[in-house]
Amino acid sequence: MQDIGKLLLLLLLANWQISNAQVGIGTINPDTSSILDLTSNSQGILTPRMTTEQRNLISSPANGLLIYNTTTSGFNYYDDGWKDYGTYAKYYSTNGVGDIGTKSNIDMALPYISISPAPGKYSVSFDSQFTNNIMIIAANTDTLLADFFLAYNQLEIRPATNTSRINFGNETISPGKYSVASAIEISGSLTLDAGGDPNALFIFKANGDLNMVAGTTIILKNGALPENVFWVAEGAIGIGDNTIAKGILISHGYAIAVGNASTLDGKMLTNAGAIAFGVGTCTTPSKESSIISLGSLSTFVAFTGSGAINNTGASVYNGNIASGLGATTSLAAATVNGTIFPPGNTPETNSGYSNENTIATFSIYQGGVLIPNSIRKLKCNSNRSNLSLQTIVDVVSGQTIDVKWNISSGTLALGNRILTLTSVK
Incomplete structure (x- = not known):
């Protein structure tokens, strides 16, 4: 009976502690x-650990x-x-060195001036100098050929993860290197699923020709990026x-x-064959692969070491x-x-730089959408003028901040440049 009485007393004390809303683990005096x-002096606490995809499947999450x-670690x-809880950097920054040029009269993204920050509110600033007095150096x-082989060799030395496939189509596949001892054919709808990994790499290597039949559609899913997808052939490539x-x-040596x-x-890259395109649209990715370096080819949409470039009709090339x-x-x-760099390595000088009515337009984009208050339209002449863009953005997961530019006529040049995002509350 005495033992039962002690047990009841302990239960009463425990209920009193719980009713007063203090529970201690590792201490008998929890803070009120x-x-x-x-x-603890030797252990921590673990919260639930999950991927972004798993997190997004939580039904009706409560605030807090x-x-x-x-x-994202x-x-x-x-x-x-x-x-994101303040474990990320308070700012992000990317920059470019040396002059780049454009003749585009529609907004085009600046090469590699792009940031994909953690979600949050940021102050965005972009600084550079611009002019329309530019010599396009051949x-x-x-160098371009050396960088072609640099990229080719990086792709070659990566071990194959699948060697049994010949044809692809009407399916979803995971990242990896799909290496085939013969030709490769792609048809229908082919989905490349990165599984939420922005660094997922897809390599398709044919030891013969590589062909996509008419009407093929390549779909990128769950973070797959075009700059991380490579179609490599020891023969010709036909789309x-x-x-x-x-x-x-x-293509290694073919058209x-x-x-x-x-x-x-x-991109379309070959060290020796001709390139034929169109009528259609070809756009170089705004970012370089995070895994495979293309060096000086990073801003090119088409390059051949020795063949002709055969365009059909009113095609559009962005790069x-x-x-x-x-x-x-x-x-x-x-x-x-x-810029078109013709054979013969002849430099081209912009002859219209004296036109004081040339208008350069610069703007900031968030997730591919123009931020109207960031637009700056500026007269462009032979003198270098300072450029500064600012805005505030609320970034959600997966959004990218880019800077785009265009010129009303002639050629626009941009010098050293820097894009910075600073976290604000």
């Missing part, structure tokens, strides 16, 4: 301001919910939307009519041909174009939002 007081995000909390074919292609086309009414979000030996005259019918 805390519902739970954890004390806390998890550890294994995708940081804590997230919910407050009318998932936010492309150094030796059929009405195809939507994504990624970098690399590349892209059919009518097709679009390519990527630079160069040929080591072949003709580029067919590009006269195309819209090239970039």
Whole structure:
């Protein structure tokens, strides 16, 4: 009976402690301001750990919910939307050195001036100098060829993860290197699923020709990026009519041909073959691969070491174009939002720099959408003028901040440049 009495007394004391809302682990004197007081000199506390994809599947999360995000390696909390808890850098910055040029009269992203920050509020600033007095220095074919083989060799030495496939289509596949001892054919709809990994790499290597049949569609899913998709062939590369292609086309010594009414979000690169394109649109990715370096080819949408570049009709090329030996005259019918480096390594000087009425436009984009209050329209002349853009953004997960530019006529040059995002409350 005495034991039962002691037990009842302990239960009463425990209920009294709980009713007063203090629970201590590792301490018999929990702080009165805390519902739970954890004390330890050798251990910590683990919150639930999950990927971004798993986090986003939580049904009706409550404000204040806390998890550890294994995708971004940081804590997230919910407050009318998932936010990052101050373990990230307070600022982000990227820069470019030396002059770059454009002849585009529509907004084009500055190469590699792009930041994908953690969600939050940021002050955005961009600084540079601009002019329309520019000499377009001829492309150094030796350097471009060296960088072609640099990229090719990086792709070659990566071990194959699958060697049993020949044909691809109407399916979803994971990152890896798919190496085939013969030709490769792609048809229908092919989805490349990165699984939430922005560094996911897809390599398709054919020891023969590589062909996408007419009407093929390449779909990028869950963070897959065109700059991390490589189609490599020891033979020719053929893209059929009405195809939507994504990624970098690399032919080792042979031709590349892209059919009518097709679009390519990527590049066409060959060390020796001709390039034929159009009518269609080809856009170089705004970022370089985080894994495979393209060096000086990073801003080029098309390059051949010795072949001609054969354009059809009113095609659109967003990026630079160069040929080591072949003709580029067919590009006269195309819209090239970039610089054409013809064979012969002859520098081209912008003859319209004295036009004081040339208008340069600069602006900041968030997640591909123009921020209207960031637009600056400035008269452009032969003198270098200072440029400064500022705005405030509320970034959600997956959004990128870019700077875009265009010129009303002639050629616009931009010098050293820097984009900075600073966290604000």
